[in-house]
Amino acid sequence: MTTVGVDVGGTKVLAGVVTASGAVTRVVRRSTPGRLASVEATEDAVVAAVAEAADGAELEAVGISAAGFVDAAAERVAFAPHLPWRGEPVRARLEERCGAPVVLDNDANAAAWAEYTLGAARDADSAVVVTLGTGIGGGLVLGGRLHRGFGGMAGEFGHAQLVPDGRPCECGGRGCWEQYTSGNALLRHARAGLGTSAGPLAALCDGDPARMTGPMVTRAAAGGDDVARHAFEEVGTWLGVGVANLVAALDPEVVVVGGGLVDSGDLLLTPARAALRRSLVGSAYRTVPVLRPAALGPEAGMVGAALLAGRPAGR
């Protein structure tokens, strides 16, 4: 009997066989048909990836981690910016097609559950998980339970307002946290700072801000480039300020930071830890939660979905 976890992202479907202890024994990748594809084509890709991962073994359960909003009942993908689902009963449909129990959640929740169960927060009772991608994904595990919220919308703290009348956000609001701390924010800071710099970052992008990418900024910062390091300091400081607000409200044992930016390690986390300590009320007189890099990398959503499918009590 095999449990398969599937992470359905905007560009790829990642499916893997995950053991009860969270080990990944086989992984397959397929490209996602995309936002303009039919719902059926997307579901075909998921079902095919599950079958390929299972490789003929009998399915015990399937966990689906979707890059979109999943409803309170964890039955439907209400909306997904990069996928065609618009309220379809995804869980039930995939359960019928896979012939095994299916559990559905959004990718940030699935990743948070994986980090809590096996990863950077595995020794903690409560954890806030902040995933820095293009924007910010979030998940909360409180007292051993994934906190999904009344409408399944908990963890959307990327759109908390950190700066009144601040930068406009794609969500229609202004001053959202993810405008200051995310892959996009890093790139914006670095582009704005490039000027006439002749450092490694300028060399990587031929002095053209438009050609600059996130990985270039990370590489240049690791190599000591001042513009790139300053961009990490900005993003890290705002990360710490936003985390301090979450800690003031929730007082978790651990805060886990995931996503590609975390590969830069202390470049991001040192200023974040300093800002957290500075911004958190009474930090000299209380336990300041540890700010840890995520441990499971880009497979966290897939692994977490499989773990949720195997132990739905976590819900």
Added chain:
Amino acid sequence: MTTVGVDVGGTKVLAGVVTASGAVTRVVRRSTPGRLASVEATEDAVVAAVAEAADGAELEAVGISAAGFVDAAAERVAFAPHLPWRGEPVRARLEERCGAPVVLDNDANAAAWAEYTLGAARDADSAVVVTLGTGIGGGLVLGGRLHRGFGGMAGEFGHAQLVPDGRPCECGGRGCWEQYTSGNALLRHARAGLGTSAGPLAALCDGDPARMTGPMVTRAAAGGDDVARHAFEEVGTWLGVGVANLVAALDPEVVVVGGGLVDSGDLLLTPARAALRRSLVGSAYRTVPVLRPAALGPEAGMVGAALLAGRPAGR
């Protein structure tokens, strides 16, 4: 057998007999000896109030709601700005002196539990409770459990930073939410707006901002005074912005607003609801939590403490 709830505030001790269904059958009041009194005198006052409330009946349990920081184990009052406790094992000491099981928590948590169990959130699965006093007190009940946090510090969202480099706060930080939404903030807005106004508020305070009090602002606003109404709009708007951030993170079913300011009703809550809807990401496409006034008034802490003592499973 009688359960007594005690609210130990900066100026008074309120003790009451509370039935299992939350009815208050007898209340006594004593003044609190104050911050400079001895720990023993404070505990004497609590014990005497408990005995007077019980009136000879055998004690089943005592719940203590304290205006201070209570540790993670709910054993000690770590610090209380208006009371002499500084880390004393208050729960065990009062248990010994009362001769009955004692449960201890901070006043905001106790009030949140009361509103959740019997008050404005009694039909909800999860609630965020915001109490507006001099500052902001907060409590979270998530999935039927009081969320106290790893160090007992959850709910301190009054010190979330809402405005970068904003108003200095007594906590040492800047731009804390309670600098914009609280009894003090209301008074500051009204004083700043008084100018040469000849309206009802100016009449109440003889045109002298220093003589203005919170209740004057509430009375004047109810009577249509422009300066007072504008102050409520400011405070209400910031209330809604801060609540939107909590909702983005937690997605509770209900948000309860308590404290004296709530007596002003829609003067405060109408601008708060508008700002919540404006600030909350995707509010047109999701369930926006109801923002309700607290139902239990100033006895909420006392009642909640008694309920926690009677049903410690809520912890």
